[in-house]
Every structure is written in structure tokens, then in C-alpha cells.
Amino acid sequence: MMPPAVTLYTHTLCPYAHRASLALVEKGLSPKEFERHVDLSAKPAWFLRACPRGLVPAMSLDDGDVITESLRIITVVDDVFDRGSLTSRVGPREEILDFVKDADAYGGFISSGLSFIGGGWSIRGVQPRSSVIDGLERNVARLDSLCASSGGDFLFGSSPSIADIAIYPFAERFQLAMREFQGYELGESQGAQAFVVWLAAMAARDSAKALRPNDKELLESWRRTGRLDYFDYETADRESP
Template identity: 25%
Template sequence: MSTVKITPSTASLAISIKQLAGIQLPRLQNTIFTSNSTKLRAPRRAFTVSMAASVDTPFEVCVKQSITTPNKLGDCPFTQRVLLTLEEKHLPYDMKFVDLSNKPDWFLKISPEGKVPLIKLDEKWVPDSDVITQALEEKFPEPPLTTPPEKASIGSKIFPKFVAFLKSKDPTDGTEQALLDELTAFNDCLKENLPATVDKVILCFQLKGPFINGNEVSAADLSLGPKLYHLEIALGHYKNWSIPDSLSYVKSYMKSIFSRESFINTRALKEGVIEGWRPKVMG
């Protein structure tokens, strides 16, 4: 559901506009596609009026269908990043669920590599979450989600270290410690206002709020949040491992991200994340 975080006074204004203008708000509908091109309509979700963007037609977004639950969003942190961007910018979207284990011909024509996410922008299908989120930022600059270049890489090495540790069969190969090093460095960034130093695993800059760029969520958070969500679920299930309590700022950061309405609206089911990682864990 596309939502906007607003104060009571702004909410009253939005309601008044809706009532006075008699606006029929657009509603989102999900379409599930399989190899035989059959379309199944999922339950509709209401779309909350946005004060930041005016888009009449929902964006078409191809997403992974859950491998555990029909008509549910699948386990792809890169897709969630795109959906989070749409949610935070209050843009309507129409999710088209694609069974990636049985990809339909029409999907392979617009996505030769057979990958999601994929969004239709200006009548063209655009792949890659980096490209998509940048295009959305340029096309809809309000509310801004840009992360300053000097902060954009904060936390960027956590995901590959997580994957390496998750797939590891050798507890002495150093993959756990490598992940802990990245998480510790990120924790330090959140805890202190430190200048960049060459001996840190990731760069640290002055921070003035709970997010990477301060008090307001930014593109870096929308990229890192889904990956930390997968980390928490997959490592907890397959290795009975959790982020140490000593990294309290990281845990607080995750709580802040995971509790956002935009995140709740776009997260994959826990069981879907577990099953999504099973082939990589089992080799």
C-alpha cells in the first residue's frame, strides 16, 4: 500500500481535499503470471492520497512470486528496495507476480535474463534496482531520498559477507568474523560521529539521526534494510545465529527500518525468505 507519513494536521488536509474534490482514489491490484500467461487477480489494496506526487496510472512492476504462498510477494531484497522507493515517494504501483521457476514467454521477452525487479517507465521496461531507483529519484524528486555520495557506501559490504557466512560449511573459515567486522563498523558509524578513517571496514561520517543520512530515511537505508531482513531470518534459521546484543545500534537501526509502514507493506513472508535461501545453503 502506498502511504505517507503525515501529521494529524496534514491528514486532515488530505481528507478534506478528498472530500471536497470528490476524488476517486486509485486502487492497486496485483497480477500473477505463469508460463501459460494466465492472469489471476489478487485482493486489492487501498492507496492513500499523496501530497507529494500526482500519478494517475500505477507503475507496472514485475516481482518474484512467493514460492511458499500463492498471491504473495517473493523473497527478493532488490525488488523490495524498488517497492520501498515507490512507497516512500507515495507512488501507486501494480505488482505483477512472476513465477521465476516457470517463467512465461512474455516475461522473457521484456527481461531476457529472466530477472526481477522490472518496472515500466515511460513505456519502456527498465531492469536493475540501482537503475530503477535512480530513475525514480530523478523523475520524482519529492520527497527526496538521495544519499550523499560520501555516505552511499555505508553498510554496502554487509550483504556479501552475510551470504558467504550463510553458505559456509566450515566454522573456522573466517566468514563469521568477516560479517561481524562489517556489522561492528556499521554499529560504530551509528554510535559515534566519526570522520572517515582508512582502518575502518566501511566509511564512517557524521550522523545526526537513526538512519544513514540522519533523521530522514534515504536510498541507502532502503537498499540495506531488506538485506538485513534476510540476514536476520536466514542466519537465525539455518545457523541459529543472531546479531550480538553488543551491536545495539545496529539492532536499533533494524528495528527502526523494519517498523516503517513502507517496509511492512513490502516485506516477504518469513517462510518465503527461508525457502528462498534453501538452495544456496544446501548447495
């Protein structure tokens, strides 16, 4: 069966859109095949016609449907592309889907990581309160326990699933920002060794390498703007962060 034609309206520095690209690359597609980059600081008319809400990511399939919300997109990608499963082949499908459903919950890993760095999408460059550190480390400990019991380097086994894809784009950014601005090593500072192995295993995948901007250039933009989401307000992309 031929895979469906897909267009992903994306910003190549947005972690939510990164989820969708990561899922598609894990399915064997090249970013050049599906990514249509959108300058979020000056949204073009063609994008607003295709996606009236004006938000990325949004994925258009060959049946004309436009799917929004990154967690829904990665689940649909797994369902409609035949090459390997990002759920059933690596672990209990329902458990993985439950993990994905809750990935953006308040107080979870993503929320606590953003709070640690500065709150919202800001970068404060100071040590967070002890309660904020505790919140992040509780979430990392949960992920560490999942990895340690999975029988592999990933959250639910020896291959990545949509659970890994749901959080890795944020973990990648958190690791870089916390190290640079707070001298904190994500996972290592609390001895979460299985989580540290997971971070390294995800970073080593061809999919992650293909979608990662230059760390030095990204850090320069974070430092200059004081925001993780600076790309919402000025022109930037993966090639020129």
C-alpha cells in the same frame, strides 16, 4: 506534477526486487499499484517480451523505457518521484550515492552475510569459520559506526535513504536466517547497538511491514529447500512463501 505510471516486474520474495518495491512504497505508492509478480521458475512469455533478459527487478515507466538493475532502479525512483527525497533530505547526496554504488561489492555486508549463512544462496545450518564471522562483523561494525554518527536511527540521518533501502532487504533475511539456523543474533552478538536500533527502525516502517512475508512460512521453505533463493526453482510469492 502527476507521478509517472510505473510497472515493476518483480518476484515478491527476491531481495533485489524488494529494494525497488521498498523505494516505491517509501514514495507513497501501494504495491498493488505497481507490482507485476513474475514466477521465476516458469517465466511467462509476456515477461520475456517486456524484459528479454528475463531478470527481476525491471521497471517500466510511462515513456516506455525499461530500467534494470536494482540499485539503478532505486536511484531513478528517487529522481523521478516528487514525494520526498531519499537522498538529499537525509544526508550528503554524493556520499549516499557512493554507498549505494558499492552495496553489492564483494566482501561487503551482503556478500559477507551470504557467506555466513552458507555461501552463495545456500543454507548450511552450521557455525561458519572464524574468518567468515570476522568478515561479517567488520561490515556490521562499519554500518554501526555510520548509524551512530548519523544523528538519527538510519544510516544517514533521521529518515531512511536509498542507502538503507539498498541493504535492508538482505539484513531482514540475514537476521531471520542467522537466528534460526545458527543461533546468531545479527548485530546483537557483537554489541553493535546502533545497527540493532537501525534494524528495528527499518522493520517498524509501514513500507517494510507491507512487503514482509510471513516469517514462519518463509522459514519452513528455507528449511525444506536449504536455499534462500528457492523461489527461483519453484512457485512461491509473498502471500504464499
